[in-house]
Amino acid sequence: MTNKEQNLVVEREKVIAWLENNVPPARVEHILGVEQMSKELAIIHNADVEKAKTAGLMHDLAKYFPADQLLAMAKQKGIEIDEICATRPHLLHADVSAIVAEDTFGVKDKEILSAIAQHTLGNARMLPLSSIVFVADKLEPNRGDTKELNTMREIARENLYRAVYQVCDIAIKKLIQKGRPIHPRTVATRNWAMQAGKC
Numbered sequence: 001m002t003n004k005e006q007n008l009v010v011e012r013e014k015v016i017a018w019l020e021n022n023v024p025p026a027r028v029e030h031i032l033g034v035e036q037m038s039k040e041l042a043i044i045h046n047a048d049v050e051k052a053k054t055a056g057l058m059h060d061l062a063k064y065f066p067a068d069q070l071l072a073m074a075k076q077k078g079i080e081i082d083e084i085c086a087t088r089p090h091l092l093h094a095d096v097s098a099i100v101a102e103d104t105f106g107v108k109d110k111e112i113l114s115a116i117a118q119h120t121l122g123n124a125r126m127l128p129l130s131s132i133v134f135v136a137d138k139l140e141p142n143r144g145d146t147k148e149l150n151t152m153r154e155i156a157r158e159n160l161y162r163a164v165y166q167v168c169d170i171a172i173k174k175l176i177q178k179g180r181p182i183h184p185r186t187v188a189t190r191n192w193a194m195q196a197g198k199c
């Protein structure tokens with residue numbers, strides 16, 4: 001094992017130990033599922049496998065931070081807090097997870113930090129690494145074994161952008177069913193991915 005690989009193993013163990021103290025066991029399972037699926041999609045779509053695994057492992061670091069902490073940390077880092085995020089600070093957990101990845105675990109790589117920050121709402125023109133983690137978050141094995149999810153998993157292997165677009169559709173439908181606001185970034189992500197995937 002090279003020094004770099006050894007460091008990554010040590011770092012991964014540190015992150016998992018941190019997660020075990022900060023998120024419930026079922027969420028740790030979900031996170032490990034996202035790490036695994038991000039790795040698989042990175043191999044298929046020729047993205048950096050180590051970056052995909054790191055972003056997958058760290059995407060939900062701030063998932064259980066209280067609303068006031070999410071707002072305070074986002075504000076302190078100058079992250080834009082729009083009206084929807086101000087009323088639903090939980091949506092900031094993606095941006096704040098990227099802050100924790102950088103400040104607590106020393107992650108400097110912009111691609112990894114963006115993939116973490118964009119995993120909930122997506123972003124128009126997001127990089128392949130961000131698209132991989134966005135899709136893996138919604139489709140990792142612990143999300144279930146329905147026909148719809150399995151079809152989506154196939155699509156994610158064949159056409160990453162089509163998967164992004166369809167994942168947005170499912171999220172938007174769910175939000176409508178629950179009578180919740182839809183963040184405009186997810187609509188922009190959907191429209192962009194439709195073009196990018198020639199859907």
Ligand SMILES: Nc1ncnc2c1ncn2[C@@H]1O[C@H](COP(=O)(O)OP(=O)(O)O)[C@@H](O)[C@H]1O
Nearest residue numbers: 090091120121137171175180181182183184186
């Ligand atoms: N595009 C969006 N617009 C508004 N709310 C959203 C959007 N995407 C997710 N949410 C809400 O944010 C919360 C967290 O989303 P997410 O992190 O994707 O959920 P999960 O806990 O399944 O990983 C959910 O309550 C969901 O309803």
